[in-house]
Amino acid sequence: MANALANETSPYLLQHKENPVDWRPWGPQALAAARERDVPLLISIGYSACHWCHVMERESFEDPEIAELMNELFVCVKVDREERPDVDAIYMDAVQAMTGHGGWPLNAFATPDQVPFYAGTYFPPEARQGMPSWRQVLEAISAAWRDRRAEILEQSARIVERLEGGARLAPSGAMVDPGMLDDAVDALRQNADPVNGGFGRAPKFPQSSAIELLLAHGETTVALDALRAMARGGIHDQLGGGFSRYAVDAAWVVPHFEKMLYDNALLARAYLHGWQVSGEPLLRAVAEDTLDWALREMRGPEGGFYSALDADSEGVEGKFYVWSLGELRSALGGDEALLATAVEWYGASERGNFEGVNILVRAAGSAPEPPELPEIRRRLLAVRDRRVRPGLDDKRLTSWNALTIAALAEAGALLERDDYLDAARAAAGFLLTSVQDDDGRLRRSWKDGRATLPGYLEDHAYLLEALLTLYEATFEPRWFAAARRLADITIAQFGDDEQGGFFQTAADHEQLVTRRKELEDTPIPSGQSAAANGLLRLSRLTGEAEYERRAESVIALLHPLAANHPQAFAHLLRAIDFQQSEVHEVAIVGPAESAAPLLRAVRGAFRPHVVLAGAVDSAPGAHADDASAVPELLEGRHALDGRAAAYVCERFTCRAPVTDPDALLRLLG
Known part of the structure; x- marks a missing residue:
């Protein structure tokens, strides 16, 4: 029997509709039930392409005995973090404060007033490797609520104050240090991996905003090294195009196989700019194969773009993408010459070994592609396309579509590809007709003909940037007019007239435990940074001082943090770079x-x-x-x-x- 998730549109929530857990979607009914039953909320957050979310579902949420315990002790709430970034951000802040790390699945326990008092990520069905079992966690939290409730409630005020985070920031009054951008670039340079490219150690994330900042400020070596390394690695789908979300190793070989629309939109622009700077054919080719993948596999019939491809197929992570040598030989028709070329070029027997199978990676260096490669790729794709495909999250998120519009528009103009420009126009038209309300405000998500949930700052700010990019690519006035209207709505609904900057949620959004401000540009630009960049550009097209003033209020609020943490504020530093430069x-x-x-x-x-x-x-x-x-x-x-x-x-x-x-x-x- 289906639970209360059966009427939702989120693919992630629908994945859990047949669980014996009495899941409810986030909303007033779930909160009221917790108050009426006088039990904590169990808030479980994830997303459809999340591998460990699937694992915990199979191990625990599909177990009738564990589900019965969850239903007895808690009001259980399922949240799609992509549809509800406001809820996810609150409880992610909580788990990071309590444990020092975060991730998904995120499992938080909160009072009926939404205040978290315990949180963690994945828990196994049986205790192992120092982790308690999920059953032990459930029983311990219930006992604490029963026996130590006064202590939990006493801590609530301190927890809420901590969760307010960026909303409590005030402008420092200090001027932007003219040398801060040089210092930021130097810090990124020092954190770069000189051997494998990119930043830091495993796991390795693409860090598109940091790469863009380096390119904009003239530091090309680190940026291009990162782009080349990712292009050659297993994180880049060498056959079908597009990128996985991150690599689990330092050398970019073994990806976490889910593909997210936002990563690919951001990386396509980074590769496009890398090509402009370097003239390297590889970087242009990667930009195009990433956008071609999005057009081929991620575009809906109405012109919007789907959200993600799962890491798993047939319950196994990466099964769709990996090869045994026997599979390669069979796919290539037993042609040993073609097999030898494939192994040499794709490193299939050495660099890309993963649990006994092979991830295709590109040969190092700048050698030209062998003439046999198109035929090898054609044959391998023909075989791969017959495999069971990874699950598709087919909701269209406004903010991620906006990132894709910007990438397509800029690439279409630079590369003179009308198909990219037409796709950008179609997606923008879809958002402005099917996702935008009559009052000009955006909805967050669209699926099966329904636009749902109020839009957030990032939805409005990303689309502002995208519409300006589309205008600059086409000079069609409709996009500029839409951008100006959206800027005015963003200021009116999200702006903080007292401290400056912008809130994540609109003024009339439902009341959560706190009204937050997004700060960091990881893994994607924050709504704050996107608003600052978009408004600065708009002010230079219009001469309107209010747009510049609002953008500068973001910079005034956050530049001291950005100076000390450039990797976490790279898109904001792009805005500062624009503000400080001769434009x-x-x-x-x-x-x-x-x-x-x-x-x-x-x-x-x-x-x-x-x-x-x-x-x-x-x-x-x-x-x-x-x-x-x-x-x-x-x-x-x-x-x-x-x-x-x-x-x-x-x-x-x-x-x-x-x-x-x-x-x-x-x-x-």
Whole structure:
């Protein structure tokens, strides 16, 4: 018999609908039940592609005796951390404070007033390796609630104060140290792995924001080393494209096989920028195969993008992706020459060994691909496509779709690929029609024709950045108008007028144990940093001081933390880098034919300190009637003698217009 999760849309919650645990979704009914029964909340948080979430479900949540104990002692609540990042963040803060580490599955025990008093991650069905069994945890927590409730409640006030975290921060009043960006880059350089690329030791995460910061600030060696290493490793799907979430080893060989949309969107842009900086064909190829994978495997029929592919298939992590030598030989038709090339190129017998099977990794160095490789890849893909595929989380999350729109739009403009631009347009149109409410506010998630849950700061801020990128790629005024409206809504609903910065949840969001502010840019940029970057760029297109003031309030709040923890605040440091740099505002107007060389000049190099506006005759609606759809940067700009002209400005003070690409490059420096 299904539990209360049967009516949910989240694939993760639906995975648990047949559990004998009386799971409830997070909401007022679950909270009321805990108060009425006078028992703690057991809040279990995970996501559909989480391997250890599946393991704990099989071991404990499907066990009738353990489920009966859970139902008797607690009100059990299942939370999809991707749909409810607000709830996840509160209890993740709690588990990290209590244990010094975090992760998923996250299992927290809280009072009926939502205050956590014990939390952990995975617990086995039987005690082992110093970990208590799940049954022991359940019984101990219930006994503590029965016998030591006064002590638990007394601690609640201190716990809530700690959970408020960033919401209690006030601006320091100190000016941004001009040398902090150099210091941050130096700290990232020192933390880089000079042997394997990337940062730190195993497990290794992609750290896209840190790579982008290094590229923007001119430190290319560490950034390119990381990009090359990941491109060659098992974390990069050498056959089908795209990246797994992280590698369990320092050399990027053995991935944790789940593929997340957000990682791939962020990495596609990092590889695109790496190619712009270096000109290396490998980096461009990886950017394209990542976006091609997203278009092929992650796009829904309405134009939105799915959230994730599971790590597991047939209950085994990575089974879809790994090969035995016998499977390789069979897939290649017994052709020993092709097998030898595959083993040499993909390192299938040495570098990629994983529990007796092989993960394909790319040959080291810059040797050209062997001519047989396309045929090898075609045959292996044909066999792999017949395997049982990993599970698909097909909900469309607004923020992750926004990251994908930005990647597709920028790549489409730089690489002149209309398919990328069309996909970006379609996804943006989907969000603005199917996920945006009549009042302009965004919903968090969409699935099966239903947009659900109020959007968070990251949904609004990521989409602001994405719409500006799509405008700069197409010069279509509808995207600029939507970005301006979204910026105003973000400020009104999420802005903190007292301390500065932005809250994670809107002013009218349901009341949780605390109203938090996102701070760190890990594993993806925080809503704070995205808002700061988007508003700074918008201010340079419009001249609107309020956008700049709001962005600077984020910087004022967080720059002391960012100075000491650059890896955790890399996207915020991008905003500081933009704020502190000489930014060129470029307006290009005129016929498409003569505008094209000017646009190629601007886009031909990585220019993180340029904003771009245009009225190019081929852009749909290039001359919009609605004034709010046209950046103020375009006011008074016109073609010269029938030829497209480029205006290079700094805070709306412009040089004489030019029509020659070489002259434009000289102005850009």
